[in-house]
Amino acid sequence: MKISGSKALMEALLNEGVDTIFGYPGGSIIPVFDALYDYMDKFHYVLTRHEQGATHAAQGYARIKGKPGVCIVTSGPGATNTITGIADAMLDSTPLVVITGQVNDTMLGTDAFQETDLIGITLPISKWSYQIRDPKEIAFAVAKAFYIAGSGRPGPVVLDITKNAQSEHVDFTPAKCDFIRSYLPNRSIDQYAVTKAAELINSAKKPMALVGHGVTIGEAEQELMAFLDKADIPAAWTIMGESAMPTDYRLNKGMVGMHGNIAPNIKTNECDVLIAIGMRFADRVTGDLKRYAPNAKVIHFEIDPAEINKNVKCEVALLGNVKNTLPAVTSLIKQNNHKDWIDSFAQYQAKENDNVISKELNPKPDEPLKMGEVVRAISNATEGNAILVTDVGQNQMAALRYFQFKQKRSVVTSGGAGTMGFGIPAAIGAKIAAPVRTVCLFCGDGGFQMTMQELGTIIQEKTGVKIILLNNNYLGMVRQQQELFFSKRYSSTPMLNPDFCAVAKAYGIATSHVTQRDELSSAINDMLKDDNPYLLVVEIDENGLVLPMVPPGKGNDEIIV
Amino acid sequence: MEKKLYTVTVFSENIPGLLNQITIVFTRRQINIETLSVSPSAIKGIHKFTITAYTDEDTIKNVVKQIDKRIDILKAYYNTDDELIYQEIALYKIETGKVLAMGGIETIIRKYDARVLEVLENCIVLEKTGLYEETQNMFNELQQSIGVLQFIRSGRVAITKDKKERLSDMLKKIQEYRSKGVDV
Ligand SMILES: Cc1ncc(C[n+]2csc(CCOP(=O)(O)OP(=O)(O)O)c2C)c(N)n1
Ligand SMILES: [Mg+2]
Numbered sequence: 199m200k201i202s203g204s205k206a207l208m209e210a211l212l213n214e215g216v217d218t219i220f221g222y223p224g225g226s227i228i229p230v231f232d233a234l235y236d237y238m239d240k241f242h243y244v245l246t247r248h249e250q251g252a253t254h255a256a257q258g259y260a261r262i263k264g265k266p267g268v269c270i271v272t273s274g275p276g277a278t279n280t281i282t283g284i285a286d287a288m289l290d291s292t293p294l295v296v297i298t299g300q301v302n303d304t305m306l307g308t309d310a311f312q313e314t315d316l317i318g319i320t321l322p323i324s325k326w327s328y329q330i331r332d333p334k335e336i337a338f339a340v341a342k343a344f345y346i347a348g349s350g351r352p353g354p355v356v357l358d359i360t361k362n363a364q365s366e367h368v369d370f371t372p373a374k375c376d377f378i379r380s381y382l383p384n385r386s387i388d389q390y391a392v393t394k395a396a397e398l399i400n401s402a403k404k405p406m407a408l409v410g411h412g413v414t415i416g417e418a419e420q421e422l423m424a425f426l427d428k429a430d431i432p433a434a435w436t437i438m439g440e441s442a443m444p445t446d447y448r449l450n451k452g453m454v455g456m457h458g459n460i461a462p463n464i465k466t467n468e469c470d471v472l473i474a475i476g477m478r479f480a481d482r483v484t485g486d487l488k489r490y491a492p493n494a495k496v497i498h499f500e501i502d503p504a505e506i507n508k509n510v511k512c513e514v515a516l517l518g519n520v521k522n523t524l525p526a527v528t529s530l531i532k533q534n535n536h537k538d539w540i541d542s543f544a545q546y547q548a549k550e551n552d553n554v555i556s557k558e559l560n561p562k563p564d565e566p567l568k569m570g571e572v573v574r575a576i577s578n579a580t581e582g583n584a585i586l587v588t589d590v591g592q593n594q595m596a597a598l599r600y601f602q603f604k605q606k607r608s609v610v611t612s613g614g615a616g617t618m619g620f621g622i623p624a625a626i627g628a629k630i631a632a633p634v635r636t637v638c639l640f641c642g643d644g645g646f647q648m649t650m651q652e653l654g655t656i657i658q659e660k661t662g663v664k665i666i667l668l669n670n671n672y673l674g675m676v677r678q679q680q681e682l683f684f685s686k687r688y689s690s691t692p693m694l695n696p697d698f699c700a701v702a703k704a705y706g707i708a709t710s711h712v713t714q715r716d717e718l719s720s721a722i723n724d725m726l727k728d729d730n731p732y733l734l735v736v737e738i739d740e741n742g743l744v745l746p747m748v749p750p751g752k753g754n755d756e757i758i759v
Numbered sequence: 760m761e762k763k764l765y766t767v768t769v770f771s772e773n774i775p776g777l778l779n780q781i782t783i784v785f786t787r788r789q790i791n792i793e794t795l796s797v798s799p800s801a802i803k804g805i806h807k808f809t810i811t812a813y814t815d816e817d818t819i820k821n822v823v824k825q826i827d828k829r830i831d832i833l834k835a836y837y838n839t840d841d842e843l844i845y846q847e848i849a850l851y852k853i854e855t856g857k858v859l860a861m862g863g864i865e866t867i868i869r870k871y872d873a874r875v876l877e878v879l880e881n882c883i884v885l886e887k888t889g890l891y892e893e894t895q896n897m898f899n900e901l902q903q904s905i906g907v908l909q910f911i912r913s914g915r916v917a918i919t920k921d922k923k924e925r926l927s928d929m930l931k932k933i934q935e936y937r938s939k940g941v942d943v
Contacts, residue, residue, distance in 0.1 A: 380831050
């Protein structure tokens with residue numbers, strides 16, 4: 199029996215196990231939304247208030263669920279509004295399938311109404327993009343899209359579907375894709391590299407591990423800790439690798455990078471073997487490459503061959519999913535003890551405690567509220583079991599530094615792109631992916647206003663996200679760099695803000711406003727008393743700095759406190 | 760690092776937009792493509808791109824891996840000149856009247872092992888296959904003596920000195936691995 203391309207698309211999505219779709223309709227995608235109308239019992243469809251919101255929500259969903267997030271939007275401006283989300287997902291290896299409407303195939307290339315060359319635009323920022331011009335292509339293209347998005351190093355995929363392909367009819371049978379000859383993500387383990395890695399680790403006196411997003415993506419948290427435990431190796435995480443190890447895990451030595459902890463940053467430059475696990479040596483992690491890990495031989499566990507020797511040259515490359523490569527190495531390494539080396543982190547932890555952390559968590563009574571104390575109070579109130587979503591800026595770094603975790607796969611943040619406005623929609627997606635968990639979003643006054651229209655999505659969906667707005671009335675992170683490196687010339691960073699609580703009230707979202715330290719705990723209790731959405735606005739010290747900090751372009755040993 | 764001329768060979772599925780996928784990798788790193796040639800390869804359905812560019816070895820390694828990473832690219836390689844046999848083809852259009860009036864064209868044709876492709880009333884087209892320097896030298900000489908109306912040179916075509924086609928080996932291996940449940 200012949201069905202329309204749009205219906206075929208619905209069937210193809212069901213065949214891929216899709217249960218949630220984020221989107222926004224428009225002229226060139228109306229046939230698909232018309233078909234969706236008959237599938238409302240099969241999909242949870244979420245209408246966002248902007249297509250960028252749809253993509254970030256799909257990202258939040260994907261990051262928590264571990265499977266591709268799906269968006270459907272219209273052509274032209276609808277499609278171009280997805281660009282930020284696609285680029286963000288590419289940098290943070292997030293599986294997305296973005297389906298965009300396109301004008302009729304006969305009108306392609308004519309500057310037709312709402313025609314943009316989306317394939318051309320998304321080529322460099324997506325893992326794969328493909329234009330469907332004939333409904334016959336739908337079955338195979340959808341199957342291929344999901345296979346590409348979710349396998350290997352995950353990423354965003356774009357399917358641009360012309361309007362005629364949506365409405366013409368086709369004999370549909372669902373397709374399956376688990377092999378593409380030009381794309382070979384499933385690697386056998388290189389035994390030679392495994393042996394070399396084990397030898398290096400066994401001979402190391404000061405080994406250190408860096409944990410990235412690859413551990414969460416590969417669901418290799420157990421394998422990671424079995425490896426670290428056996429060889430007794432201290433480990434630090436990149437912001438994308440947070441929550442792969444519980445905060446209180448004995449070998450968890452904190453965060454590396456620009457706003458990371460002092461100990462692991464300093465120790466990166468002392469260690470003799472550096473074991474990178476599912477991370478890509480981004481510049482925010484390494485600082486000045488010339489000064490990075492000068493004493494270390496590097497072992498790189500990585501699924502993407504293009505990351506090997508891209509920024510940091512390695513002695514041994516272990517290509518593949520860390521879920522497989524870690525146990526292979528673990529079986530060959532000896533039980534070890536690096537007590538002295540591990541203990542040597544303590545002096546730097548103490549230094550950071552005295553100079554930074556205690557001031558942030560326990561400020562003097564007359565000082566304004568600090569981001570760190572707010573974050574830690576909410577982390578404590580949720581007992582380390584919440585999902586943390588962040589926006590971008592000082593609020594992000596404070597949240598990542600001071601929130602604590604007991605459960606894996608609990609962080610959604612925009613790492614590679616640092617996309618302001620990511621937070622609210624990503625939190626919506628995360629909560630939809632994990633309705634039983636508490637989802638806490640920390641955002642700034644700047645980022646909140648970039649996607650605050652998604653409060654509409656929150657009330658329509660009754661998504662119980664807890665939004666904590668750390669309001670310093672500044673684009674704080676930029677202000678921080680202006681204070682430290684641009685002679686306090688606060689160009690374009692002070693902001694005149696609205697009454698944020700009134701905004702929440704306009705949407706019927708419960709809210710409270712904290713200006714004094716002694717109001718904080720009762721406001722937190724009020725926020726967490728039920729599973730409804732909430733906006734907690736906290737007035738924060740406008741002079742606050744996120745420290746420590748490796749100044750841009752400097753070495754990790756040049757970290758300032 | 761020392762900059763030299765690298766030849767990148769890319770095998771891809773034959774679908775639209777691939778050239779764009781390859782060139783953006785060069786563009787992002789501000790690497791100028793010196794020559795480019797595209798044609799079907801010896802294997803049906805697979806296209807072959809031959810690209811030359813001046814850069815250093817670290818960069819070309821990364822470029823090749825980033826090209827290889829694209830889903831529809833089967834394989835990308837890079838080589839230096841000593842590992843390759845390569846040629847370019849050049850066409851030269853000169854004025855018939857001038858050739859007849861001045862003479863001496865046979866000497867140039869012989870010297871460069873060129874050949875005459877067409878003789879028309881108003882122009883003569885010569886063809887020469889060879890290395891860049893050779894086609895360039897012939898151009899210089901013609902330009903000085905007779906004058907060249909039009910000159911065009913193709914991109915480089917290259918073949919490795921290895922015995923086998925690297926790609927067919929790879930495709931065979933993929934089949935073997937498939938039976939073991941992995942891709943590579
Ligand atoms: C879309 C986007 N535009 C600009 C920036 C640059 N930027 C990074 S942090 C920041 C300030 C963020 O201010 P706010 O949201 O108030 O957070 P705060 O740093 O004050 O906590 C800016 C402008 C960005 N990361 N993303
Ligand atoms: Mg701010």
